Amino acid sequence: MGSRPAFIDDLARVPSDDHSAGEIAFDHDDALLDAYSRTVIGALERVQQAVVFVSVERARPGDNTRRGGTGSGFLFTPDGYLLTNSHVVHGATAIRITLADGATHEASLVGDDPSTDLAVLRIGSAEPLPHAELGESAKLRVGQIAIAVGNPLGLAHTVTTGVVSALGRSLRSASGRMIYDVIQTDAALNPGNSGGPLVNSRGQVIGVNTAIIPGAQAICFATAIDTAKWVIMQLFAHGRVRRAYIGVAGTAVPIARKSQRYFALETASGVRVIEVVKGSPAALGGLRVDDTIVAIDGAPVDGVDALQRVLDASRIDRTVEITVLRLTQKLTLRVTPVEPADARSA
Template identity: 45%
Template sequence: MNTQFVSFTDAVSQPGENGEQDQILLDAYSNTVVNVAKKVSPSVVQIKVSGRNQNASRAPQPGRRPGSSRPGSNDGGSGSGFIISTDGYIITNNHVVAGASSLVVGLPDGRDFDATLIGRDPATDIAVIKIYADGLKAIRFADSKQVQVGQIAIAVGNPYGFQYSLTAGVVSALGRTLRSESGRLIDDVLQTDAALNPGNSGGPLVNSNGDVIGVNTAVILPAQGICFAVSSNLAALVAGKLIIEGRVRRGYLGIAGQLINLTERIKQYNQLSTRTGVLVASVEADGIAGNGELMQGDIIVEFNGHPIATVDDLHRHLTDDTIGRRIQLTILRENRQKGVIVIPGEMN
């Protein structure tokens, strides 16, 4: 049988042509990473921590922190951060600096400076520190809402004390969540396969333009290439509040709540859109929150008209805007809907 090969192009492929094309593509990728390294590295710092007790901080779950470069040490370690203003403000992770009595920032030019803690937010694992130095180069934030799966992601930090190391990969997924030290969920977390190791925590995850798309936060140790970063939009918002107010204010209801499944009959009778709610296990009358209309056994299903299916939903709505305001909760009491008024206090 005669076999004929059909060509779908007029061009004749010459030996070595594909290799040359691959080399051009490789050079383009390499040039991108090299240029990012040159642009970003002057803004990335090493944070040396001392005087911290063993249980001072915990990283977000289910990841494991790449924060301390000396695992198991009970007096300190090191992590990463990046300069966000020429007057010395630096973003890092809360679990890098929590409980430390001394913070020293090492700059790429070899200078060391004592740092002051401006504020930290365990609920998002973001912290801001400040140094007083000249000749600082700030890094810019990108809009993390514009990030797409598959785009280049480059991490710069100080893993295991090896200063200003760079790893590159892609954005693997968007919209992940992590459980923070405070028990709240960190929303809009980026997943990347750019390798992170102990000491990378608090360093920037940047795009191909060298702008920050996330703050490297956690890894899953048994896995390969599953790393997480707090989105740049959330980090910038929290950092701004820490710089201006020294803290992030959040609402507090003074209750202990837990997830409860609703029967189909209860759901249909009350015309609910969710299959679960938040059972009020106890009410704490501590005077911080106005919760006198709530009773043990109530099931919260709406917050100011927004459906509530989990405790995390409730946390998301308890922002600083709700503190001191009259908020209507829709609850189920004896399986029937009822509206009650609460006044969230400020969480300590």
């Protein structure tokens, strides 16, 4: 038959007192596992003391009894401000926070935003409190380590690990509004994880754990921390999130380089319009399905999150110029955003 395959010859020449190939591979895998473990442990050491247990009471309609609920949250300032999910605390008559050291505090609601499923609470403390560092979700890459910390099913400070499975997902909130730029992860979440942090390998918070797909295998979602930062500033300023509404739904899409050069665009992506609400400011201003929004008042719009940030309270009832790509043209449309009726009545 001919000579044996080269890899068998190479193994046959290994001296008997050396490690076998199997032992070498085992040692290598063991070293990788240790490195992974050290990464997870290091991240937890930076964030774990900031994670809290949230318990609430709500009045039952029609009687004087109370019903309880629990979730997770995390401190993001040393003076007692913390983030959690809106659905954890919305409508609560009492909110109690249990810190990592077992201390309990009554919390006040600074504000909540059902449209992004986020809420900011405040507790008082005479001493600076351990708090988490907020990262940047815009810099995330699919496949990087994701670590979830929370209180699933009342099991305090449970840790699960996985990766960032996908970016830019959309998720419909309890209010019916779409939450855009949602992070998908396979770090396992369960009831009670809601409001807890999703962190990267540096222990920086990259998302707020929000939802799962029931019956699926580890398909879990977190509101991106860049969205949370914007919501925090709105709640600090107004006690609620004020938004300018134009009446479109869209998705982020890349823009071909030749189009970028031809139209002298400042962004490599934009928001393709997939729906225009009849009678909305966008419809009245001439936006159409399949238009790609690339700027508002000259500010580049490279994704849905950017579009939502640009359409802040300062643009309510003020005409703005929306730059769109339509087929082979770049057009400027004039649209007057309004504040949604449900927000005005809130």
